[in-house]
Amino acid sequence: MDSDALPGWDAAAASQVTLERLLSVVGAGALELHMAPGGLAAAVTGVSVLDPLDPGFRPRQLVLAVGVDARSAHAVDVLRRAGEVGAAGVVFGPAELGPTVAALRTAAEEAGVAVLFRTTWCTWDQLVGALRAGLASAGVSPGPVGQAVMLGDLEQLADAVALLAGGAVTIEDPESRVLAYSSTEEDVDELRRLTILGRRVPPWRVAAMREAGFFRALWGSGDVLHRPAKGGDPERLVVAVRAGGEVLGSIWVAAVACRPLAPNASEVLRSAAPAAAPHLLHHRTRGADTRLVEDAARAVLEGRGSVEVLAERASWPAQGACAVLAVHYGSVAGDEASRLQGMLALHCSAYGLQAVVVPMGERALTVLGSLDADPQRAGRGLADLGSSLAKQLSATRGATTVRVGLGDVVQGLARLPESRWAAESVLDALLAVEGSRVVASTEDVAEAVGIIKVMDALREVALPVHTPVARLVAFDAEHSGSRMVETLRAYLDHFGDIPAASRALGVHPNSLRYRMRRITQESRIDLDSADARLLAQLQLRLLAASRAPSRPDRDR
Numbered sequence: 001m002d003s004d005a006l007p008g009w010d011a012a013a014a015s016q017v018t019l020e021r022l023l024s025v026v027g028a029g030a031l032e033l034h035m036a037p038g039g040l041a042a043a044v045t046g047v048s049v050l051d052p053l054d055p056g057f058r059p060r061q062l063v064l065a066v067g068v069d070a071r072s073a074h075a076v077d078v079l080r081r082a083g084e085v086g087a088a089g090v091v092f093g094p095a096e097l098g099p100t101v102a103a104l105r106t107a108a109e110e111a112g113v114a115v116l117f118r119t120t121w122c123t124w125d126q127l128v129g130a131l132r133a134g135l136a137s138a139g140v141s142p143g144p145v146g147q148a149v150m151l152g153d154l155e156q157l158a159d160a161v162a163l164l165a166g167g168a169v170t171i172e173d174p175e176s177r178v179l180a181y182s183s184t185e186e187d188v189d190e191l192r193r194l195t196i197l198g199r200r201v202p203p204w205r206v207a208a209m210r211e212a213g214f215f216r217a218l219w220g221s222g223d224v225l226h227r228p229a230k231g232g233d234p235e236r237l238v239v240a241v242r243a244g245g246e247v248l249g250s251i252w253v254a255a256v257a258c259r260p261l262a263p264n265a266s267e268v269l270r271s272a273a274p275a276a277a278p279h280l281l282h283h284r285t286r287g288a289d290t291r292l293v294e295d296a297a298r299a300v301l302e303g304r305g306s307v308e309v310l311a312e313r314a315s316w317p318a319q320g321a322c323a324v325l326a327v328h329y330g331s332v333a334g335d336e337a338s339r340l341q342g343m344l345a346l347h348c349s350a351y352g353l354q355a356v357v358v359p360m361g362e363r364a365l366t367v368l369g370s371l372d373a374d375p376q377r378a379g380r381g382l383a384d385l386g387s388s389l390a391k392q393l394s395a396t397r398g399a400t401t402v403r404v405g406l407g408d409v410v411q412g413l414a415r416l417p418e419s420r421w422a423a424e425s426v427l428d429a430l431l432a433v434e435g436s437r438v439v440a441s442t443e444d445v446a447e448a449v450g451i452i453k454v455m456d457a458l459r460e461v462a463l464p465v466h467t468p469v470a471r472l473v474a475f476d477a478e479h480s481g482s483r484m485v486e487t488l489r490a491y492l493d494h495f496g497d498i499p500a501a502s503r504a505l506g507v508h509p510n511s512l513r514y515r516m517r518r519i520t521q522e523s524r525i526d527l528d529s530a531d532a533r534l535l536a537q538l539q540l541r542l543l544a545a546s547r548a549p550s551r552p553d554r555d556r
Contacts, residue, residue, distance in 0.1 A: 017044050017135055019088060019114060022062075026281065030122040030130045031091065032299045033306055035105060036114040044088045047131045049124075050078065059086040062116075062131065066124055068092060070117070070304070071100040076107040083111020091127070094120045096302045098417075117304050119295065130281070132246065154180030157279055161272045165237070166262035167253040168192055171276065174219075174247055176201040179280070189234050192254055219247050224266045235261060239269040243277035251276060297356040297367045300413060301420045307413045314356060316369035321378050322416060324407035325366040325386060326423035328431060329393055330400040332362075340364070340393065347392060351385050363427065365420060371409060378409045379441070386439040394438070403430045406441040425449045455545055458538065468523035468532070469539040475522050484522065487515045489540045492533060 020040035023033060036042070045060040050068065057063060063082055068075050070092035082090050090113055097104060108115045118127050154171050162169040162182035169182040170192070177200045195201050209215060218225060218240050229235040234255040241248045251272055255261050262268065293313045299305025301324070311318040329340050341357045344366055348355035356367040368385075371378040386404040393402040405427030407419035422442050429448035430440055442449060463470075472484040487505060491512070494501040502512040519525070526532045 018042060019044055022131070022135065026130050030119060030127050032117045032119060032295065032304065033309065034115040034117060034304060035108055035306070036089070037109045038088075038112040038114060042088050042114065044135065047128065047135065049128070057082050057085040057087050060088050062088050063090045064118075064124065064128065065090050065092050070095040070104060071097060076103055079104070079107040079111045079113055079115070083113045087113055089114030089116055091116045091118055093118050093124075094302075095304055097304050101303060117299065119299075130246075132243075154279055155183075157272075157276060158182040161251060161253065161268060164262065164268040165253045165265040166255075166259070167237075167265065168256045169254075170195060170252045171249060171280070172201070172252065173249045173280075176206050179249065189232065189254065189256075191233065218250065224269045226266070229255065234258075237261065237265055237269055239273045241273050241276045241280055243274075243281060248277060248280040293356050294358055297416075298358045300416050301358065301365060301367070303417050310413055314354065314369060316354060316413065318414075319412045320369060321371040321373055321375070321409055321411055322367065322369045322413055322419070323371060323378070323382055323409045324416060324419040324423045325368065325382070325389070326363055326405040326407065326420070326427040327366060327389065327393070328363040328403045328405075328427055329397055330362055330402075340396070343393065343396065344389065347389055348385065351381070351388075353381075353385070363424075365423070367416060369413070375409050382406050382409065383439065383441065390438045401438060403427060404439045405430060406439065408442065425452065428452055451541070454538075455541055458542060459545075463539065467535065467539060468525035469536050469543070471523045472519065473543070484515070484519055485540065485543070487512065488519050488523075488525075488536065489544075491516060491519075492537050492540070496527070 018040060019036060019042045022044050023031060023040070043060050044062050046058070046062070047064065048058065048061045049064045049066055063078070065075065065078050068078055075092060079090055092115070094117060104115065118124065122130070158169040158171050158180045159182050170178050171180045172178055178195060181196050191202070191205065218238060221240065224237055224239045227236045236255070237253045238250055240250050251269060253261060253265060253269060293310075296305055296310040296313050300307060300310050307318050310316070316322070327344060332340060337359060341359055341364055344357045344364060345355050348366065348368065353371070354369045356369075358365045358367065368382070372381060383406060386406050390402050390404045394400070405423040405425070407421075407423030407426075410416065410419045426440050426442055426445055426449060429445040429452055430437060432452060433445070433448050437444070469485070469488070472488060476482045476484050483505075487501075490501045490504045491498075494504065498509050498512055498516075502509045505512065507515075520527065525536060
């Protein structure tokens with residue numbers, strides 16, 4: 001897919017589109033910059049999708065490496081070949097690089113090629129559209145309407161168009177939601193009033209326009225549409241805003257105070273449409289500042305983002321003390337999740353800490369920057385914050401106990417993935433133990449964290465099929481109501497203490513003694529052998545883990 005052939009492009013215009021300009025328009029909602037050894041001033045003239053059957057590269061192209069694992073040797077080869085022809089950069093799919101980041105960095109530096117990643121919430125199809133639109137809009141001269149408007153300031157753009165067109169302006173997305181409106185102080189018609197108050201065109205109006213085929217005409221037209229005044233409905237003009245063949249929204253102008261629109265209002269809209277394209281694209285892909293910071297933090301936590309980008313967006317020192325808290329609050333609906341995440345951020349700010357909350361399913365990772373330079377004081381402050389968070393959020397959640405895993409305090413944002421791994425390991429241990437403890441650090445639950453890591457390492461180990469535990473599993477499956485596996489687990493967990501194990505199982509000690517004789521007989525386990533007991537313990541834990549709900553995917 002080559003955007004060199006976009007209408008209106010020529011070599012001179014294309015050469016003015018730099019990587020920095022393209023990223024400023026497309027934004028972090030679609031792309032994350034990992035590194036740019038050739039600098040951000042590198043020219044970008046087009047976008048191409050890597051074809052395995054014809055893996056050719058072209059100079060100054062942004063290559064979308066669809067299906068290429070950034071952690072593989074293939075990715076390194078792609079970067080080298082891209083560098084040989086002077087490609088601008090290579091975009092890989094979302095990936096947690098881990099130890100493989102060094103090889104990728106070395107290859108990119110040697111090739112002089114930028115490395116970027118597609119965000120998890122932007123599909124390849126959406127990314128192609130966004131890049132094509134970004135290239136088109138980045139290469140279009142803004143014209144007199146948009147020259148003085150800061151990128152992304154839709155309200156100022158609406159005011160500029162309103163001033164030149166002599167009417168009231170709304171800028172809307174393709175779903176008829178109002179993104180911005182001009183600050184017209186005079187009386188406006190009822191439809192505009194309802195649209196602005198509801199921040200979208202009233203549903204009944206949208207339905208009527210759709211039924212009349214208006215939207216088909218608008219999105220299919222390359223020109224301004226005009227509707228004369230009718231009754232109490234004033235004269236209106238509208239134009240679609242496009243970039244690279246993609247519809248981004250529309251600009252509406254309505255007459256106010258019974259005055260006609262400016263004679264050149266249609267020409268104003270024609271020039272405003274291309275000028276508005278980068279603003280709408282910027283708004284759509286970047287969103288709020290909080291989302292930008294969240295994007296950057298998520299990318300760094302997953303080992304694929306730029307520490308410099310996170311430091312700049314969060315206004316944190318790249319080398320300062322920082323840490324991650326892993327907070328589990330259970331299954332919640334969208335609005336409730338947003339409320340809990342807001343409470344997390346607010347609570348951290350009450351402690352005088354800067355925080356970025358990154359949602360991850362039933363848990364949230366809270367990144368804390370600019371901690372106390374003294375590691376011990378920072379650790380104590382982290383523990384106090386965790387305890388306070390668990391108490392407040394548990395009270396909010398009612399029946400659900402909120403648990404908090406404390407990550408290690410690390411020096412520098414580049415080590416945040418280490419703190420994240422520690423925090424999530426601790427949280428997994430707290431959830432597995434299900435005791436009264438709700439806040440812990442690695443030191444507090446080192447044994448539980450250790451056994452989880454051992455179990456994870458043993459999951460793929462093929463054990464003999466005729467172990468004592470395997471025989472008990474088969475026995476329980478063949479005899480309904482049998483609890484041989486559960487009984488052996490309780491017996492071993494209580495070091496062979498019959499009274500303690502019987503209390504845990506809720507049976508009489510004599511019943512447990514009888515069961516243990518049956519277990520020894522059926523499984524042929526040698527309970528006097530330390531090796532036999534150890535293997536049984538490990539296999540019983542693996543069996544319990546396989547039947548439990550899986551832990552959240554940390555790569556999401």
